[in-house]
Amino acid sequence: MQNLFSLENKAVVVFGGAGYLGKAVTRAILAHGGKVVVADANETAFGSGDFSDIRNHPNAVTLRCDMGRVADIQAAYNLCRERHGFFNGLVNLVYYGRQMTIETGTDEDVAFALEGGVGQVFRATREAVPYFKEKGGVIVNTASMYGLSTPDYRIYGNSGQNNPPGYGMAKAAVINFTSYSAANLAKYGIRVNAVAPGPVPDPAKNPPADFLGELAKKTMLGRVGKPEDLAGAFVYLLSDASAFTTAETLVCDGGWTKW
Amino acid sequence: MSLPASFSLSGKVVLQFGGTGHLGGALVSALASAGAALIVATRDKESVRDSVAQATQAGHAVFAEEADIRSEPSLHELRDRVLAAHGRIDGVVFNAVSRPMSGFDDDLAKWEMSMAVNATGFFAAARVFGDAMAARGSGSMVAIASMQGMVGPNFWLYDSPAAHPPPDYFFHKAGMINLTRYLAARYGPRGVRVNAVSPGGILNPAKPPSEGFLSRYGEMTMLGRMALPPEICGPVVFLLSDAASYITGANLCVEGGYTVK
Secondary structure, three states: OOOOOOOOOOEEEEEOOOOHHHHHHHHHHHHOOOEEEEEEOOHHHHOOHHHHHHHOOOOEEEEEOOOOOHHHHHHHHHHHHHHHOOOOEEEEOOOOOOOOOOOOOOHHHHHHHHHHHHHHHHHHHHHHHHHHOOOOEEEEEEOOHHHOOOOOHHHOOOOOOOOOHHHHHHHHHHHHHHHHHHHHHHHHOEEEEEEEEOOOOOHHHOOOHHHHHHHHHOOOOOOOOOHHHHHHHHHHHHOHHHOOOOOOEEEEOOOHHHO | OOOOOOOOOOOOEEEEEOOOHHHHHHHHHHHHHOOOEEEEEEOOHHHHHHHHHHHHHOOOOEEEEEOOOOOHHHHHHHHHHHHHHHOOOOEEEEOOOOOOOOOOOOOHHHHHHHHHHHHHHHHHHHHHHHHHHHHHOOEEEEEEOOHHHOOOOOHHHOOOHHHOOOHHHHHHHHHHHHHHHHHHHHHHHHOEEEEEEEEOOEOOOOOOOOHHHHHHHHHHOOOOOOEOHHHHHHHHHHHHOHHHOOOOOOEEEEOOOHHHO
């Protein structure tokens, strides 16, 4: 029972592992004994001061990765096998999209949002299957409260933080694709779940204070989330503590979607 | 850099309602192993003697207390005894259940007996201990609900009409899931998180169902089988722990994909 949440038997590729949420998730995986490949498009983040503990960790290795390129994704999986001897866990924290509105968005904007929100999730899953097929594996995708509910525009005002339509569209698709994959890949011993974070604004992006107050008010806990609040959910879903949990979206939103 | 999420229950005082049955015993062992000082509240101490003795032998701090959740004074006394002995309460697991009904055509008195424990008793206990934890400004409550609070029965699964599950369970487990959200909204601002865990069918190895049932049930899940008791315990430990610090009002399904298929 002591080791219920241990990840000592896991070698995990973390897509987006150098981001604001990704760093906390990566640290938590390492702290629970897991081995990690941090695959991130933002190569400069690997060199930053607050990444040095991960960069210097004996169980972590980094790789620049563009989720649009199959070869990059495969390279991350191969690197995991080469460096860690095996590969049986996948965490995908990546999202990319553009600002758009219903009235001004082009077909191309929508296609881009679906690619950055869910197309690359499909790609990462498809490419992992050959590696996981023999001995099983576990996949944790990242959804959002906005895959379950829709933005309340009253809180956005002129904050410049408006949430574009492509975001929720893609995140809802992540939730359904997660359960589809779980049903389809159970035969290979692959579990697939998602974490749906609530508001976890990055202070580096300088969100206005009054907007942060509005976000906090929409939660039952009365505060926005920190990356460390969510890291545990990823570790839990990667670990054998969740061995009978599949097709599930674990909502970590301080109660945002529950009232 | 902040510390990574902790799943440990060390230093936490946890109260578990309902310590018998194949899940109750597994929970006692899991919560104690995770480091909690555990108080098992039960109608009859004798019924949890073995699981408490086992955990104590393994070096864990486990205590049994008698209480009747149909009685508010009994719950108040339990709260006072636990606070006097341990000084605080950090977590509550609500695993008590009463199953007086055996079929759809039972006397309504049996429905009422069920509600006295499963509806009124759950609310009374959640209020007494929710208030106690809110007074200290932190805590986590986990209600053991069921996927049978989320979906209706599939009678095809069962060997005969006599084996059909009774209706009260589907009513009070659904109520438990939504009362969990109410409690989460009420206690969230005072630092208390409230969540549900909804297991699917749990295999009792001592009393396994028929081969036919196991095979039909397996088909309905994605993992092809019933759950084992320890598989329900990991999610409960997680929700009690600080690793779940931003999760409240949630219903965590542990049903091998049954309700999603």
